[in-house]
Amino acid sequence: MNELLDPLLLARWQFGLTTVYHFLFVPITIGLATTTAVFQTAWYRTGKAEYLRITRFFGSIFLINFAMGVVTGIVQEFQFGMNWSEYSRFVGDVFGAPLALEGLLAFFFEATFIGLWIFGWDKLPRGLHLATIWATAIGSILSAYFIIAANAFMQNPVGYEMNAEKGRAELVDIGALLTNPVALAAFPHTIAASFMVSSGLVISAAAWHLARNQHLDTMRPALKFGLWTMVAAGILTTFFGDQLSLAMVATQPMKMAAAEATYDTVCGADASFSLFTLGTPDGTSELFSIRVPYLLSLLSTHSFDGCVEGINDLQAQYTALYGPGDYAPIIWVTYWAFRWMIGLGLLHVIIAVVGLWLTRKGRMPKQAWIWKVAIWSFPLSLAAMIVGWIFTEMGRQPWIVFSLLWTESAVSPNVTGLDVLISLVAFTLIYGALAVVEVRLVIRAIKKGPPEVGEPHPETGRVEPATTVY
Amino acid sequence: MDLSIVWFWVVAFLFVGYFVLDGFDFGVGMSLPFLGRDDTDRRVLINTIGPVWDLNETWVIVAGASLFAAFPEWYATLFSGFYLALLLILLALIARGVSFEYRHQRPESRWKRWFDGMIVVGSAVPALLWGVAFANIVQGVPLDAGHNYTGTLFDLLNPYALLGGLTTLLLFFTHGVVFVSLKTEGEIRERARRLATRAGVVTILVAALFLLWTGLAFGTTWFWILAGVAAVALIGGWLANLRGAEGVSFTLLAITVAAAVFALFAALFPDVMPASNDPANGLTIENASSSEYTLTVMSWVAVVFLPLVLAYQAWTYWVFRKRVTRASIEAAAH
Numbered sequence: 001m002n003e004l005l006d007p008l009l010l011a012r013w014q015f016g017l018t019t020v021y022h023f024l025f026v027p028i029t030i031g032l033a034t035t036t037a038v039f040q041t042a043w044y045r046t047g048k049a050e051y052l053r054i055t056r057f058f059g060s061i062f063l064i065n066f067a068m069g070v071v072t073g074i075v076q077e078f079q080f081g082m083n084w085s086e087y088s089r090f091v092g093d094v095f096g097a098p099l100a101l102e103g104l105l106a107f108f109f110e111a112t113f114i115g116l117w118i119f120g121w122d123k124l125p126r127g128l129h130l131a132t133i134w135a136t137a138i139g140s141i142l143s144a145y146f147i148i149a150a151n152a153f154m155q156n157p158v159g160y161e162m163n164a165e166k167g168r169a170e171l172v173d174i175g176a177l178l179t180n181p182v183a184l185a186a187f188p189h190t191i192a193a194s195f196m197v198s199s200g201l202v203i204s205a206a207a208w209h210l211a212r213n214q215h216l217d218t219m220r221p222a223l224k225f226g227l228w229t230m231v232a233a234g235i236l237t238t239f240f241g242d243q244l245s246l247a248m249v250a251t252q253p254m255k256m257a258a259a260e261a262t263y264d265t266v267c268g269a270d271a272s273f274s275l276f277t278l279g280t281p282d283g284t285s286e287l288f289s290i291r292v293p294y295l296l297s298l299l300s301t302h303s304f305d306g307c308v309e310g311i312n313d314l315q316a317q318y319t320a321l322y323g324p325g326d327y328a329p330i331i332w333v334t335y336w337a338f339r340w341m342i343g344l345g346l347l348h349v350i351i352a353v354v355g356l357w358l359t360r361k362g363r364m365p366k367q368a369w370i371w372k373v374a375i376w377s378f379p380l381s382l383a384a385m386i387v388g389w390i391f392t393e394m395g396r397q398p399w400i401v402f403s404l405l406w407t408e409s410a411v412s413p414n415v416t417g418l419d420v421l422i423s424l425v426a427f428t429l430i431y432g433a434l435a436v437v438e439v440r441l442v443i444r445a446i447k448k449g450p451p452e453v454g455e456p457h458p459e460t461g462r463v464e465p466a467t468t469v470y
Numbered sequence: 471m472d473l474s475i476v477w478f479w480v481v482a483f484l485f486v487g488y489f490v491l492d493g494f495d496f497g498v499g500m501s502l503p504f505l506g507r508d509d510t511d512r513r514v515l516i517n518t519i520g521p522v523w524d525l526n527e528t529w530v531i532v533a534g535a536s537l538f539a540a541f542p543e544w545y546a547t548l549f550s551g552f553y554l555a556l557l558l559i560l561l562a563l564i565a566r567g568v569s570f571e572y573r574h575q576r577p578e579s580r581w582k583r584w585f586d587g588m589i590v591v592g593s594a595v596p597a598l599l600w601g602v603a604f605a606n607i608v609q610g611v612p613l614d615a616g617h618n619y620t621g622t623l624f625d626l627l628n629p630y631a632l633l634g635g636l637t638t639l640l641l642f643f644t645h646g647v648v649f650v651s652l653k654t655e656g657e658i659r660e661r662a663r664r665l666a667t668r669a670g671v672v673t674i675l676v677a678a679l680f681l682l683w684t685g686l687a688f689g690t691t692w693f694w695i696l697a698g699v700a701a702v703a704l705i706g707g708w709l710a711n712l713r714g715a716e717g718v719s720f721t722l723l724a725i726t727v728a729a730a731v732f733a734l735f736a737a738l739f740p741d742v743m744p745a746s747n748d749p750a751n752g753l754t755i756e757n758a759s760s761s762e763y764t765l766t767v768m769s770w771v772a773v774v775f776l777p778l779v780l781a782y783q784a785w786t787y788w789v790f791r792k793r794v795t796r797a798s799i800e801a802a803a804h
Contacts, residue, residue: 067571071564081549092542093760100539103532111528115521412550414618469802
């Protein structure tokens with residue numbers, strides 16, 4: 001019973017659950033806000049009804065997700081204090097600033113302009129109304145920057161000094177905090193990946209209709225846009241992912257070692273990257289493995305003869321530096337999360353390139369299975385995003401702030417296991433119920449297709465959008 | 471002046487902003503069963519706050535983050551200490567927020583009734599519990615030497631705190647109902663006016679009792695001045711509503727909420743989280759605040775961006791200044 005009610009374990013599960021859940025909606029929101037803004041811009045410039053219909057179609061799916069992102073986001077901010085009060089006391093002087101900046105600069109912006117966009121179709125001049133969706137998109141991207149800068153401090157603490165008397169980290173250089181090399185690589189990596197997710201959604205929705213040979217006037221341009229965005233975002237995600245792994249090797253070599261489950265330091269050809277391993281992933285015995293020589297060296301150091309430090313060597317180093325303890329994350333999680341992230345990500349770029357070839361010069365494939373593959377773009381690209389986030393956060397363990405504070409020392413001492421169990425069950429139930437509702441609403445909105453938007457104005461030839469109300 | 475004292479009042483200002491703005495959202499949400507006779511009525515009510523509830527709610531996120539940044543100890547003690555109460559607030563805010571967006575997604579009346587219920591409960595729970603929480607902060611709670619709360623949820627539900635909760639509940643309700651009369655036309659506007667008159671009487675009595683209790687137990691000079699402003703504004707707001715001056719009534723009630731919340735902060739000053747068991751364990755502005763450097767950075771950000779935020783939010787209210795009518799709801803598609 002006491003083991004069941006371990007507050008640390010429960011708090012970690014709750015944070016993981018609520019963060020992953022919140023993070024499902026974040027990339028969709030970031031990507032779809034911009035997607036909607038792009039199509040609205042196309043309508044603004046051309047006045048063509050089909051662009052307005054695409055705008056309203058993806059706009060409505062965007063809003064269904066946005067609502068979930070907003071309400072699950074509040075939980076994230078409250079949870080630092082509720083479940084991780086020792087962390088909050090230790091790090092608030094540093095970590096609080098980017099959160100406050102996020103609220104003041106990004107969330108206010110996003111929350112205000114989304115209201116203007118939803119309800120302003122007939123109240124604002126067309127150009128100003130277009131600006132509100134761009135403001136929403138910019139706000140969401142800006143918020144990602146601040147939260148990643150805050151998270152980067154946990155991965156690679158910079159811009160702080162220890163105050164021994166107060167027993168906490170204190171900010172001494174906000175510039176350094178906001179230009180943390182980990183943040184500078186993780187931010188574009190995450191944003192580009194968000195566009196992979198949203199283009200996955202665009203491809204899925206378009207494919208569903210095109211497979212049924214309907215809504216061709218709107219779904220063909222949407223598909224084309226989705227495929228090109230996937231390719232471009234895929235290239236950027238890969239490029240910045242590579243930058244991020246360099247930063248990771250420099251600052252958190254244990255995470256890279258855990259990503260590859262490399263126990264001993266390896267160099268050159270021996271620094272191989274296993275695509276697949278069968279066996280006990282704790283490294284004690286390996287039954288079967290497909291390995292690409294030099295690849296790990298290339299990923300980690302950008303050279304063929306680089307060395308990658310192994311878990312055992314790092315464990316010895318850290319024990320000497322920080323005292324006795326287990327400094328390795330859970331290897332099977334990091335090993336497989338890293339592979340699924342890269343594998344699913346690359347798979348989508350390939351699918352998109354093939355899709356562009358199959359639909360070149362207005363062709364439409366007839367085979368049902370091709371469209372089925374396309375429809376899976378959305379869930380699988382979202383899965384790639386999620387395992388990427390799980391990798392980066394689980395790979396940080398056992399630290400909550402690398403080299404400064406252990407996760408187990410950060411939990412609220414006065415919140416009992418029963419308290420956390422109650423909240424964990426409550427969040428699981430409400431999040432579960434809302435997941436069912438939200439997925440059904442999204443599928444329903446997709447199947448309904450782009451809405452009709454009325455007849456063009458007799459003089460201007462433009463279509464005037466209708467009012468929106470709740 | 472010491473920057474940490476400045477930030478005590480900035481945090482107060484952000485919570486004031488939250489309670490003034492999201493407070494009447496809660497009131498509108500709670501008024502659904504009283505003012506909404508049919509689906510169109512209820513849609514009219516929801517649409518009065520439709521474009522602004524999200525920006526109003528964001529004030530609590532900014533207030534919370536500023537508390538975290540400027541007073542990490544206060545944030546940590548408060549949020550871990552009031553764990554289950556904040557959990558209930560979070561669950562309520564989740565239910566309310568998705569309901570605004572999901573209610574209109576399907577036409578079935580069962581679907582709508584379900585989300586109406588979530589809006590009502592999701593508005594009432596935070597309206598009550600925020601008052602309970604702030605009354606407990608002013609009153610003080612048991613803390614250990616590490617500034618950790620040592621009581622339970624039920625210790626928070628003491629008579630004084632419950633009276634505080636009832637006060638915010640009623641105040642937000644009346645403010646929301648007056649907002650409805652300001653933003654609608656026809657029958658519903660009349661109903662709202664009459665309801666505000668009746669609710670206002672109860673609100674005045676309960677609020678007077680709470681402010682008096684707070685003043686006698688924890689009052690400072692500034693508390694009495696601000697509480698006096700709140701009392702005069704509340705009675706003035708009630709009278710203005712009686713005479714049909716909806717705009718004046720709404721403004722005076724906004725002043726009531728602002729003055730009352732500022733009064734609580736004035737009663738708290740210079741403590742931030744007094745300990746009821748041993749004063750030495752309590753948190754003060756002095757021992758709970760962030761470093762000078764962090765507060766300086768935050769001050770520059772606030773000075774530059776807070777006016778900008780206030781400007782574009784005021785502009786939003788101006789854009790949506792027109793009244794919401796049954797005709798406008800029925801004319802619009804889903």
